[in-house]
Amino acid sequence: MTQVRKAARNIEEVLDFLRDNQLLLATAESCTAGLMAGHFADVSGSGAVLEVGFVVYSPQAKMGCLGVAEQTIKDHGLTSIEVTREMALGALQRSRADIVLANTGMAESEGELDGLICFACAMRVDGEMRWTGESVRFQGDRNGVREAGALHGLLNLPLYHRRLSSGAE
Secondary structure, eight states, X not given: OOHHHHHHHHHHHHHHHHHHTTOOEEEEESTTTTHHHHHHHTSTTGGGTEEEEEEOOSHXXXXXXXXXXXXXXXXXXXXXXXXXXXXXXXXXXXXXXXXXXXEEEOSSOSSTTTTEEEEEEEEEETTEEEEEEEEEEOOSSHHHHHHHHHXXXXXXXXXXXXXXXXXXX
């Protein structure tokens, strides 16, 4: 079985998870520039659980579309868990979604940020917004890193949901 077929089957499982839990998904993507929403939309039936995909590449888009604070970007940099957290919470506030998956990172650079993608997942639990996140380094060329990041985020959505639902952020 090819990697693409294997991933598609797993994305279908994520779609089933969202459907079974009556969750509506939004994505807020920087590094993957819409790949997460695109991969999800490739699966038949995704329209029932995919609300919106925000692609916010520039700092101005992150601030204007999702409410990321300029000070957060100055203090922590664009590739930071803090910026990703604000992206996820902003998308949750600006959509009808029940759960949001966000990322920002560096698909190619020289130095310590090379291949680093920060992920955040946010949802409302008992009336309050909660989030969880992680930073993961991927190997490969620019598009290989972006693809690996998109699949990582999507395939870990049930895990992020369990963390948030149980309060183990």
